Amino acid sequence: MNTMTGAESLVTTLVDSGIDTCFTNPGTSEMHFCAALDKLPGMGCVLGLFEGVVTGAADGYSRIAGRPAATLLHLGPGLGNGLANLHNARRAGSPIVNIVGEHASFHLQYDAPLTSDIEGIARPVSHWVRTSAGPEQVAADGAEAVAAARTAPGQIATLILPADASWGPAQAAARALPVAPAPKLDDAAIETAAAALGSAGDSLLLLGGPALEDPALTWAGAIAAKTGAKLMTTTFMRCMPRGAGRVGAFRLPYVVAQALPQLAPYSRILLVGAKPPVSFFGYPDSPSQLQPEGCEIVPFAEADFDIVDALQRLAERLGARAEDAVLQPYEAVDAPSGPITPEGLGRALAALLPENAIVVDEAVTTGRGFYPATRTARPHHWLANLGGSIGFGTPVGTGAAIAAPDRKVICLEGDGSFMYTAQSLWTQARENCDVTTVIFANRSYNILLGEFAAVGAGAPGQRARDIFEIGRPDIDMVGLAQSLGVPGSRVDDLEGFAKAFTAAMESEGPKVIEVMV
Amino acid sequence: MNTMTGAESLVTTLVDSGIDTCFTNPGTSEMHFCAALDKLPGMGCVLGLFEGVVTGAADGYSRIAGRPAATLLHLGPGLGNGLANLHNARRAGSPIVNIVGEHASFHLQYDAPLTSDIEGIARPVSHWVRTSAGPEQVAADGAEAVAAARTAPGQIATLILPADASWGPAQAAARALPVAPAPKLDDAAIETAAAALGSAGDSLLLLGGPALEDPALTWAGAIAAKTGAKLMTTTFMRCMPRGAGRVGAFRLPYVVAQALPQLAPYSRILLVGAKPPVSFFGYPDSPSQLQPEGCEIVPFAEADFDIVDALQRLAERLGARAEDAVLQPYEAVDAPSGPITPEGLGRALAALLPENAIVVDEAVTTGRGFYPATRTARPHHWLANLGGSIGFGTPVGTGAAIAAPDRKVICLEGDGSFMYTAQSLWTQARENCDVTTVIFANRSYNILLGEFAAVGAGAPGQRARDIFEIGRPDIDMVGLAQSLGVPGSRVDDLEGFAKAFTAAMESEGPKVIEVMV
The missing domain is CATH 3.40.50.1220 (TPP-binding domain)
Structure with a gap:
């Protein structure tokens, strides 16, 4: 007797395999999976307004939780929108299980508008890819996907779920599979x-x-x-x-x-x-x-x-x-005052980072010295971008906060990087994530000025400068944050930074601090 | 004697082949292409803060100009970020030439962070894909890419440009290739x-x-x-x-x-x-x-x-x-008053659309009646999304406005759709695009409520409703627009809409009207 849909068998399997959080931006082909999430216990569900937020949040979640999160994405283009942060996650060895909806199998032949080569899109960022063959196979596929994701050091598994595999009848969930242990050196x-x-x-x-x-x-x-x-x-x-x-x-x-x-x-x-x-x-x-x-x-x-x-x-x-092993001492420093400088900001972070903070570092050029500056700060974790595709920081910080609601998350962001996935602030507001996003506003892709010289292209002329600068118009990061439900403040000296940062550490919920550098 | 870099030979070839606009979000591997844009005449360059804006703008440009635009994208992840709107462009038959930077050929073996299978990422959205073999080949590759893009009804051509093919020496630009004529029926x-x-x-x-x-x-x-x-x-x-x-x-x-x-x-x-x-x-x-x-x-x-x-x-x-051929008459209608309804909005558009307007339609549910309602309005063009991946409207409107600076562009947007690529407003502000974006704020992925029922998933429970609604917090679209340099206003009745829309039509430059539905 059929007691469940394929989607229900899959959700049950994922939960039984240790997945408790699904980041999503769904569409029609994922409706039965949503219905299963609705009906069954055990899986938290977090909405992102853009798929790059979804996949980056899954990365951040898995880094902090030490186990995979799931994503639920809408066909090939939805997966495409999440590709850059999946690339970053793949490079980091972050385990993620992507569930990507697909047209009902009988509908594929008609080449409807959203039809695309989902496996082709998935493969460059996935260690494991499978299109489920039907509702009876979905549960076993899900268990395999989780086991693949958990393979050391952490992998990207992408399970493509045709709509009729989701709504068709299934017998039972599948058992969690054992994870292959990492091989030992001889x-x-x-x-x-x-x-x-x-x-x-x-x-x-x-x-x-x-x-x-x-x-x-x-x-x-x-x-x-x-x-x-x-x-x-x-x-x-x-x-x-x-x-x-x-x-x-x-x-x-x-x-x-x-x-x-x-x-x-x-x-x-x-x-x-x-x-x-x-x-x-x-x-x-x-x-x-x-x-x-x-x-x-x-x-x-x-x-x-x-x-x-x-x-x-x-x-x-x-x-x-x-x-x-020699352990770092704690070296108390005072938060500095005076004009904003990268060195001063580094020292301020060293002074003010709270114990057990999670720091997500995407402060591309301004922040190059923050890591050494915080060597002897209070104990914390440092998360950085191993894939090099910017737009990583605030999604990862969002997922990290959901994995560790009792910890302070601090996203250190370049303004250019932030603008790829600014929608993450809305998810932070909805979920009341305890994330403080510090945006260093130099109003340029400052790194490119250095890279232009480094590749021997000489001094940029007006047209090149135009595409390295993101002023004209200047972006009002505080207004942007507020429009998405996150309170913000703007600081233009180190006293202001220390005050705003301290206030953020002493309260809960998302905040943005725009630092004029 | 070598007189130019590979990048210079490519830019010259693209210009000679009829490409005059490059939408871009570049990185290090594209610096010599930027230097060539800087040095050589003939190619306008438009910056997007996110690659989905870049590829969507290229689509909009090519629809209005009737010839391909170029994009310049940063390696595999940059292309990935642009994938959804390339999918839409491919479905529309919009010609686009993507130039995607790649690591220098000698650097690929080291598997540096941004290394990925760019051809693999490109193929599902491209009719033509090639990785250039070196600086001497780049110009001919560029000419072929343009010819491929111009093949009827319009194709996506993706040329992958290794950094050393860009900075290495080249002899000459290549001639524009003839475009294969569309075959005739027998x-x-x-x-x-x-x-x-x-x-x-x-x-x-x-x-x-x-x-x-x-x-x-x-x-x-x-x-x-x-x-x-x-x-x-x-x-x-x-x-x-x-x-x-x-x-x-x-x-x-x-x-x-x-x-x-x-x-x-x-x-x-x-x-x-x-x-x-x-x-x-x-x-x-x-x-x-x-x-x-x-x-x-x-x-x-x-x-x-x-x-x-x-x-x-x-x-x-x-x-x-x-x-x-029977031609539509012009039927003058008065802008209606009263509470906001889809029918009222359709009638208001019929009354107020200016002659020769370009309408980009991504008003997913609210706007279903706008097309029939404007059948006998003043003559205009209607652009819609043939690929079904939302986040299409404001990027396409941006590119359309750059192709036709003397026409009024009107983007009809759902709030959910708008949030995928809201960064387009910044490009509109920088380029002073004459685009009026009307955002219909129902604060939900309203379409999914219908689809949930249509697939037989029943009535959504709390968890499903949570991922179909994009309120909590409500997004302040006017504040968001202003933060990106675009003035906005909010209207909550049809008089207000008519007034704001008329004012937008009578002035120049980007505007946002948030319509509370």
Whole structure:
């Protein structure tokens, strides 16, 4: 006897597999999935007004919750709108299960307006793609999708759900599938790494992916303490615990001219969850590979291996103990005063970040110094963009806040980046997300002025400057926020910033602070 | 001797091939293309703050200008952000040449953060895709891309431009390529159609694609006058001339229950640039195919054929003269007063649309009656969304205004649709586009309430209603517009609407009118 629709069997399966939140911007083909969400317990549902908000929020949620969120998207174009933040999530190793509605199977042959090659759109951003064959298959497909998403270090699984697979009859939900454990390194790899490190002070552990999370980070700290090797993080990180009481690590700079001298001292680089250090873009007159000439690259553990196990065994092989890891002290600083400068803002953040804050960093140029400046601030987590597609910050902050309603989320945003997915503020208002978005308004794609020079294009003329500047008209970020239901304030000196930021930390709910830089 | 960069050879080729406008949201990999735009004459450059604005504006531009616009997009994710409006443009037969930057070829191997399968992302929305092999090939690739875009009825061509193909040396620009003429129907097809139509009053010409533009529409009108056949348009149209002095045609309704009785009287349907009539979505309890049982479908001319030639020859074969086509009269109406209703708004538009206006219709539910209501208004063009992905209207209106700076553009927008690509208002403010955006604020995805019932999902519960409503918080559309540099006003009765709309028509530059429905 049929007791449920395909959609009901799928929602039940997703919930049973540990998915409790669905970010969505649905359409007609997803109506039965919505009806199932409506009827069944266990799945929270969050609306975004644009799919880039939806997929970015799923990324932020999964980074903080440590398990996948679902998205519900409307056919190929809805998935397309979410593609950029899925690219970022894929690069971060964030697990996400996308449910993408499709026309009823019998309707596809008529090539109606919204018909498109959904699998083709999904594949470049997905580790796993499947179009469900019918209502009886949907539950098993859903369980497989979750297992795929949970495969280390975290994957994008996209299940395409024809409308008739959703509304047709199904027998039962499917059981959650076991997640394939991350493979462990063999002993030879441990020995190779131990031999390479020896007692050398000229070795670097380049930490990326899951190596930047606990307890891997602590084991890396222990190895550094024992061997004299230094620790460096990749330029971007999924969800790194840092600040006082955590293992500290310098960060590989984005700018090639700054990265090269940072790497110059090292004779060998052990890769732990990281790829060999390369520049973000290729340039005509600087190298893509950033290690110094003659530096040995030792691939230790790739991001999809069991990094904690690998580092722990390496530490034990070297006789390093977790408690030997050097932890950052807390260094109290006073919030500075005076005119807005990047350095002053960094110091203000170091002074004012509350304990256990979640910082989402998309302050592209203004914020380059914020990470080092907050090294010894109160303990917090730092989330950055591993995919490089801007419009990442406020959606990710939204999802992070929904995953951790008891924590303060701070989005550090460039004004240019913010404008891709400003609709996230509305979702923050609706869900009363405790997110403070700090928008650094330099009224330009400031990074492009540097990049124009870096690629050897010379000095920009009027037409190029016109497309690098986002003034004329200036955007009123406070008015924009208020129009979407989020209170905002504008500050033009460091006292003003400290006051607005402190007030935001002392109250709840979304806020915007526009900082005139 | 090398006299130019690859990018300069490409820009020169595009300009020589008839492309004069580039809509862009660039990044590092596009810097040399920007430098070439900077240096060389002939190409206007328009910045969008989000790529969905860029691709939609290119669509609007090409619909009005009748020739392709270019876009300049930043790698795979930038293209991804523009995908939904490229899907819509592809469905409309709008010609667009996308230039998508890619990493320098030597840098791809390092899998840097923004690396993705750009061809894979491009293919589902493109008729033509190529990654340029180097600076010497770029100019010829550009000429081919333009020729591909201009192939009838209009195509999407995507040229992927590695950074080193852009900055490397090139010899010369390429000549514009001839555009393949649209194939002509053979005589047998004309005879078949003539025989099918005979003198039958129970025949319908279903007009779509280029059949909805002049002079094809006039020839269709002549055929109708001669044979007694009726004319009907597809539900959506690329750029249809209508109103007083133009051939009139009823429109196939979106709602299945309304479409079926419209088609019921006909024994045969001649397809002219249109596919057989099908519902927008498949439903459990209604047919996908909309023609009545026993109705003969006569495929006459597909959209990529020479439709004007086909209709003219059919008319001549039937002895129909162009001057016999029945043209719509102008019917003066007074702007109504009283509470806001869809009918009242339709009548107000009929009264107030200025001559030669460009109307972009994305007023999803509120606006279903606006098209019939304006049948005998002053002559204007009507642009609608053939791809069904919302977030189409204000970008398309922006591009239309740039193509026709001397015409009034009126975007009719649902509030839900508007929020996908609200950033377009900023581009309108910067470019001083003469666009009046009328936002119908019902504070819901109202269409989904109907669709939820139509797919048999019953009555929505609280959780489903939560994701169909976009109130809580209500969006302040006037404040949002003002924050982006566009003046706005809010109206809550028909007098207020008439006053605000008239004022917008009598002044220049972008405006927003929020209509509380």
